[in-house]
Amino acid sequence: MGNLLPFIKLYRRHPGAMALGVLLSITTLLASLGLLALSGWFITSTAIAGLTLATAQHFNFFTPGAGVRGFSIGRTASRYFERLVSHDATFKLLAWLRGWFFARLAPVPLHRLKRFRKGDLLNRLVADVDALDQLYLRMFSPILAAVLVIVILSLGLSWFSTTLGLSVLLMMGGWLLLLPPLFYALGKHSSKAKGVSQQQLRQAALDYLQGMAELQIVGTEEVFRQQLDERERQLHRHQARLSKLEGLGSALLTFAAGSSAVVMLYLAAGEYQAGGISGPVMVMSLFAVLAGFEALMPVPGAFQFLGFTTQAAGQLKEVIDQPPMIYGEQKPEVKGQVQFENVNFSYGGLQVLDQVTLTIPVGQHVALVGKTGCGKSTLAGLLTRYNDCDSGQVLIDGVPVPDFSEQALYQALAVVPQKTHVLSATLRDNLKLADHSASDERLLEVIQTTGLNQLAAARGDEKILDLWLGQGGITLSGGEQRRLAIARAMLKQADILIMDEASEGLDRFSEQLLLNRILEAYQHKTVMMITHKQGMLQKMDAVYRLDGGRLSQVCG
């Protein structure tokens, strides 16, 4: 339950709309109660009045009739506005909660988020945030409304008879106290399990869809499909259990309303016999109790899902409690000297970098070689703060990278990563990521230099800048994606260039041409190139090898 506390505070965002929602929900319930109670009184009074001609002639049919109609119209109108106001408030809150959660998620370093899978994070951002909005609609508002209706009903009946007022308070209050813990306990396990199953099913479906091509090729699609089906069946089992519980809640409340009405009839009849109340009031109190139980109807459902809501809140808390990446204030004019001083880094127990020391003077082009998985990308990632080192220091122009402001650090660096991220947008938009102010002429020049102009030729399209690259660059080959990454680095013209397997996917001729061009563009800038290709090494000022976590100079 403690998990809910930080989120409950957020409900102060739209106090006016939320309070109005609760008020309208109480008005609706009171209108229902008034409708039934007055109808009971009216029917009985009419029946009694009709016993003799004299009483029938003097009986005022119109005022109670108008009252019944008024309550009926009032109930419909307030129900309509209650839905309108409370859903509007909930949607506003939901939109805000998503933004709030994302704002807390964004500064969390990527390596900390790596333990959450993509589907898991998406699930948290969508389903778990959704679950939180249920707190207002399913819990706060109905419970508050139920409490107030019980108080108003018992005060109203006390006006006619204290015994009846107190009895209603005890009976309805008792059920209100009993139902929440009972249904929380009954639904806790299943609602939590449902949340987990839902999450697992989403992840499995995402994995299945993303990997379908490979699964089909290796012939294991059926196995995955069966696993997916089993997860779905599991979810259905939990949902079925919860539905049964919902049924039990309704049955219990029907029993509660019925038995309370019987008790009320017994007590009211006693009061009537004793002359304390009139016949119509006796019937009215019976109807009022039946209508009053409508206020308790949402209570079992609200608490049976509370386990799921607390679990969702816990999952969100787990993400937002991750310490954010802290950047410094420094915004130096970067020249481009890079230093790694006695750097140690490990992933959990796996030591990847061991006392690595390297200085790259301004304008020097350095290659980093080594076996697959020896830690080259990890070393480069310390410069971009993808990770921070365990001990030692990484400095640019003598300033430790954590002291740089976020903007200054990323302004100083251009990166050609192993995997190019391609936006589902035009080629122009994809290039302008690197330099928003670049003119079309400049973009076309870079397109020409990197050979991306072949794209237009291949597709017979004259307007190359408007080429749509599709989701995740689906329309681009591996080599074209590398060209795009290199084009971005050319446009950015940063002080330090990091290339991680930049020529992967390119034929030998294109590779030479392209790397020559980018090295030319960065002729007087610092370059750190991770490569397996021997052909590129003679162009570098120095070559370093990483082996067993240790760095040694090979040549230069």
Ligand SMILES: Nc1ncnc2c1ncn2[C@@H]1O[C@H](COP(=O)(O)OP(=O)(O)OP(=O)(O)O)[C@@H](O)[C@H]1O
């Ligand atoms: N986030 C991570 N969590 C745990 N281990 C990791 C993580 N990232 C990388 N590793 C491990 O750290 C080691 C170094 O990885 P890294 O990507 O730096 O190697 P690399 O030399 O760049 O490899 P390649 O040449 O294949 O790109 C590898 O054994 C890898 O499995």
